[in-house]
Amino acid sequence: MTKPVDPLDIDFRALQVLIWVHQFRSFTRAAEELGVNQSAVSYTINKLREVFQDPLFVRQSRRLHVTQRCEDIVQQAKRLTVEFRQLTAPPEFDPKTAAQKFVIACNFYERVLIIPDIVKTLTREAPNLELEIIDASGIGHERLMRNEADLLIGPFERSDPQFYRRDLYRDRYVCLLDPAHPMADEPLSLEDYLGLDHVLVTYGGQWRSRYLIELERLGRELKVVLRVPSPAGLEQLVRGSNLVATVPERLSKAVSAGLRTIACPVETSVTIGLVWTAVNHRSPVHMWVRDMIYRLNSRTRTLEDAQAG
Amino acid sequence: MTKPVDPLDIDFRALQVLIWVHQFRSFTRAAEELGVNQSAVSYTINKLREVFQDPLFVRQSRRLHVTQRCEDIVQQAKRLTVEFRQLTAPPEFDPKTAAQKFVIACNFYERVLIIPDIVKTLTREAPNLELEIIDASGIGHERLMRNEADLLIGPFERSDPQFYRRDLYRDRYVCLLDPAHPMADEPLSLEDYLGLDHVLVTYGGQWRSRYLIELERLGRELKVVLRVPSPAGLEQLVRGSNLVATVPERLSKAVSAGLRTIACPVETSVTIGLVWTAVNHRSPVHMWVRDMIYRLNSRTRTLEDAQAG
DNA sequence: TAGTTGCGATCTAATTTTTTGATTTTACTG
DNA sequence: CAGTAAAATCAAAAAATTAGATCGCAACTA
Structure with a gap:
């Protein structure tokens, strides 16, 4: 007739119902509190009765008596629901203590x-x-x-x-040259730029800088004299040479001590x-x-x- | 469209699903384990995702990755389900330690x-x-x-x-008399019994002993000479007197030192x-x-x- | 001693949730 | 680029839950 209730079927709402009924000693009051029908409370308590194998609440001469087991269960249920609530709450994050x-x-x-x-x-x-x-x-x-x-x-x-x-x-590209380089004092035209001897930063891997992609789109190509994997040490390579390096503007500031920085004529930037x-x-x-x-x-x-x- | 899921709607089965999915890193395997459809697992995890406001599991290059939040939640969920299970288990009772x-x-x-x-x-x-x-x-x-x-x-x-x-x-009634009482040595007939002078134990309150009820049913009545509220001290009252007291047999042994005990002729007992x-x-x-x-x-x-x- | 009342239990029907089975989407893999 | 494994999604079916009405019981009322 009534199939056995699996404990796992109990949800935290049912525990909440239990707690309110215990609090008020009344199914009806608990139902009002929870905004549901008394019948629903009765249904839930019956389910709990099966699961816990205990009557939990017993009507005796108008009052609703609470079994000892029920007291124990309610105490634990309160703890469990509070802990679950804390678990569902968005985790407080305090950078001061976050250790990971x-x-x-x-x-x-x-x-x-x-x-x-x-x-x-x-x-x-x-x-x-x-x-x-x-x-x-x-x-x-x-x-x-x-x-x-x-x-x-x-x-x-x-x-x-x-x-x-x-x-x-976004960071735009700039060109780094030796201050003594013939082109170091004028704005560079694209043609000028393409005519220079370039040191190309490959950044390793298959990365291709935006300005190279843009040049390819224009059907033009750089005259690359030297390829280096990283901008580190660029300053020493460019200084006193006729090489020009094209690097993002912000990066240039870190590697351009003693070099001249001028705008790159390729209209592009890296994000x-x-x-x-x-x-x-x-x-x-x-x-x-x-x-x-x-x-x-x-x-x-x-x-x-x-x-x- | 999708109404918000109340955390209280989560049941322990849902937490179980979470735990299995976490264990297997697979909705499908968890579904098999739990004997349900993969779709049901998906449904449950989605509900949990809403409740916890976290994706919990993320598919990445064939593997199912677990968010940090999910790790935390699973750990707590395990604890909560174990504790709930213990709560539903019939309480162990050890008389040695029971203190109440x-x-x-x-x-x-x-x-x-x-x-x-x-x-x-x-x-x-x-x-x-x-x-x-x-x-x-x-x-x-x-x-x-x-x-x-x-x-x-x-x-x-x-x-x-x-x-x-x-x-x-059940305890049958016996009669207590002084050993020197004329009737002390014979079995008592009902008529003999009714003819004696009785000391009646009222037991206070409105209690009526079974043998009195039986007599009333027969339309007979005792000749009551003395009423006492309790069998305590009966011995002293009966000894040396012509009184007879009717008490449950087992009780008689506690109050009959020095008295004669004979069967009560009223056919009845108290349970x-x-x-x-x-x-x-x-x-x-x-x-x-x-x-x-x-x-x-x-x-x-x-x-x-x-x-x- | 009947009439009333309060309250949980119970029944049926309505509603909602969950599950299923089928299909689609996604993100690789060969 | 087709093939594949697995989660997401959808519609329909099944199950669980709730509401509304009513019952039953004990306790008060008069």
Whole structure:
């Protein structure tokens, strides 16, 4: 007739009903409190009676008596519901106490221009967060997918629905030359630019800089004299030579001591952004770090946008 | 469109689903394990996603990745389900450690004949159980209903569906006389009996002994010379007098030192039993005590039954 | 001692939730 | 680029829950 009730069928609402009935010693009052029919309360209590194998409440001369077992159960039920509620509540996140490892994948550019500020902020605001930087070197997205990294920072343009992305700012290209270079004092025309001897930063992997893509689109090609994997040490290569290097403007400031910087005649820019996946999308730590990095770069962003606009 | 899911709607089955999916990293495997459709698992996880405001599981390159939040939730969910399971399990009862108050309502008869053995057993087997005896004096059932007493012991005959009852044994009536009494050496006929001078034990309250009810049924009446509220002190009243007292046989042994005991010619007996209510019906302590009392009186019971049969 | 009342139990029908089975979508993989 | 494994989604079916009405019982009322 009545099939046995599996304990697992009990939901927290049923425990809530139990608690209210216990509180009021009345099915009817509990029903009012919960905004349901008395019959529903009766139904629920019956289910609980089966599950706990105990009458829980017994009517005796007008009063509703509570069995000892019921007292015990209610006490535990209160605890369980409170704990469950806490579990469903959006987790409080306090950067001060958050202690976990956070892995950022990026390359030289970001290590030089973005990471230092991040580290400073973390030291101050989230001293227990352990930061690890790993190389993105062309396979940043893969490393994200493999959960080797929590966050990717860089000039990544893949628009893939499985990646979340937030742009930080755009960076235009500039040319670095030796101050004694014949072309060092004039604005460069595209033709001038193409006529020069270039040192090309490959950034390793299969990355192709935006300005190269743009040149290809125009059907033009650079005269590359030297290829280097990273902008690190560019200054020493360019100084005293007739080479020209094309690098993002912000990066140039870090590697151009003693060099002349002039605008690059190829009309393009690179966009630096954050990339992550659904795994971390709603993690409070992750959201906090993302916001923090975004805020750190807001000055740069508005500057760039002003220039671009 | 989709109405918000209330956290309270989550049942322990849903948490179980979460735990299995987490375990297998697969909706399909979890569904198999739980004997349901993959679609049902999907449905449940979606509900949990809403409640926890977190994707929990994310498909990435064939693997199912687990969010940090999900890890936390699963850990708690495991604890909660285990605790709930323990709560639903029938409570272990160990008389050795059971520490609570147990109130028995009864009268002189039971205090003399039944309680002493109970006390001895409790001291030995349930040393932490605190026993209190209160007077039943006619309102034993009321005291049960008011939860003033946990258990009533006595010759109570009310058959009321709200009371549970278990008979211990039957006790026949005997007559006590002074050894020098003229009738002390013969079996008493009913007419002899009715002709004697009686001392009547009223037991207070509105209790009427079975043998009086039986006499009334026969349309006969006792010649009552003296009424006393309790059998206590009966010995002193009967000795050296021409009075006869009618008492349950077992009780007589406690109050008849130096008196002659002979069978009572009224064909009747009193049944001593335990009475309790639904409030305590399933309480492990209560069940244990009831069983214990029943066992203590098993010898008496079989003796009586043998005599009766 | 009947009439009334309060309150949980119970019944039926309505509603909502959950499950199923089939199909689609997604994100690789070869 | 087709093939595949697995989750998402959809419509229909099944099951659980709720509401509304009524019952039963004990307790008060007069």
